[in-house]
Amino acid sequence: MATTAEYGLGEQTFPRGWFMVADADELEGTKPLAVRYFGRDMVLYRGESGALHMVDAYCPHMGAHLARNTTSYVIRDGKQVEGDSIRCPYHGWRFGPDGRCNQIPYSPQKVPGAAKLESWLVKERAGCIWMWWDPEGGEPEYDLPEFAEYGAPHWVNWKMDRLGLLNSHPVEIVDNMADRAHFEPIHGTQDVILFENDFEDHKVVQRMSSGHRTLSAEGGEPLFTDTWYTGPGILISQMAGQFPSIILITHTPVDDGVVKVWHGLLVKVAGAVPSEEEIGMARAYQQASCDAFSQDFEVWANKRPCFNPMAVLGDGPIGKLRIWYRQFYNPRARAQEFRARVNGTIITRGTLNAPWDDQQVA
Ligand code: FES
Ligand SMILES: [Fe+2]
Incomplete structure (x- = not known):
């Protein structure tokens, strides 16, 4: 298990932010x-x-x-x-x-x-x-996401998958946001149309549009996902399609180099009050989403730590993402320094919308 110091992320062992600490179902009464x-x-x-x-x-x-x-x-x-x-x-x-x-x-x-x-x-x-963790003892510097669809009409609530402990530093999980090149081999993505990242202070966004070997029919509509981290530990991903859905992946440091991970999925269905059948469908959908996430999980569970990715063209802005991530491991007074270095949009080439130009290919 590799530590925050080995990754050179900052002077604080654990990142400042909102983190999930339990599924509400784990608490019984006042116990x-x-x-x-x-x-x-x-x-x-x-x-x-x-x-x-x-x-x-x-x-x-x-x-x-x-x-x-x-x-x-x-x-x-x-x-x-x-x-x-x-x-x-x-x-x-x-x-x-x-x-x-x-x-x-x-x-x-x-x-x-x-x-x-x-x-x-x-x-x-x-x-x-959720808890607010700040080694400096400050008030929250941003809001916890609203999760407005949870409990709203037409939405089937998630039943969180408790994925347990992962012996990996969370930076390796966060890397996924910028990791353009793992989508085809790991997730079966194909025909990527667009892959871009926005860095916006405490948020980082990934927008992606593509086909998929099994999820999108040939010649059918491409999949579009809008995914973002709110701080260092809460990932939300919105997927359009026949059943719009919202993925939650959330991870919380347990010890230096060990995280606890959860996954959940909200699914929008026709019924304002979802029927038994719709709930069953949503559960199956959550399982499929969890299986896709497990493809990443298997890699993390078995890889060695990567302190310095060997970057090549087409990889996506993993280096920038790690600079963004450092804002949470340093005193709040320095957050702006890291944000200023990365804020803005990065388009990763090698997609249908942004092919390589001749010079790069040479
Ligand atoms: S009351 Fe807690 S240890 Fe004595
Ligand atoms: Fe992934």
Whole structure:
């Protein structure tokens, strides 16, 4: 597993941004969930108000794990979450959603100021739970995507595929955005009409139009996809066609050089309230999309790290993409520096709309 430092991405081990941390289905009632991201153990829980909270896993008193306990009477008595506070199973200290200890049940002493868990901003949206990670502790610098189609009439919601851990640095996944040349061998794309990337501050966009060996009929309409990252960990791809669909691929650093990955697909159907049959069709469609993503996944799971791609004409702007990606690994004050180096549109040649000119071919 190769590290952020080895890729030379920046001074922060983990990128700043919005990241998925759980499928909402993983949380049952107010039962806390142990999770690990950004090289630390954390606990996600829902308060009695329904609000979500994310705090350090380890109690500042004597280090007990707040969520990995089944036998303490705090847990057996169902007393762990009270209001929006969470109680440690070991000696019963209680912490508010801001992480501050707000009760030590047996001590007459004032709660020490250092009795505090770190806490992070979390949001629930589109059936997923997201957190804002910033090693500098700042407020979000951009919004989480709206996912407006989730739950809207005519759309079948995704049921997220939990693809688990990948022993790969996330930069290798992000590379895909600019990787023009892998589409034919890996995905069976053919007759690429257009391949372009837009770099827009914290977003990077890929627009592609092409045929496909199996997905598009001969002489039929080409496929058009509009794909973008909102920050370093959330990819959304819109595909037009008989059933318009929206792919979500999202990945979150767990440790340096290890990511957790999810995939989901929203599908638009005729019925305002999708029928059983339409839901079944959407599930099959999501499976086909997940299978296509698995083609990338298999490569990542087995490749060696690539610190410096050996670029040739026709590869797509992978070097530029990595400069874009560095904005998230450096202090926010430097983000503009990286954006200024890449913002704009790059068209990759070697497509029907942008063939090579004679000089390049020579
Ligand atoms: S270790 Fe948590 S209350 Fe003592
Ligand atoms: Fe791919």
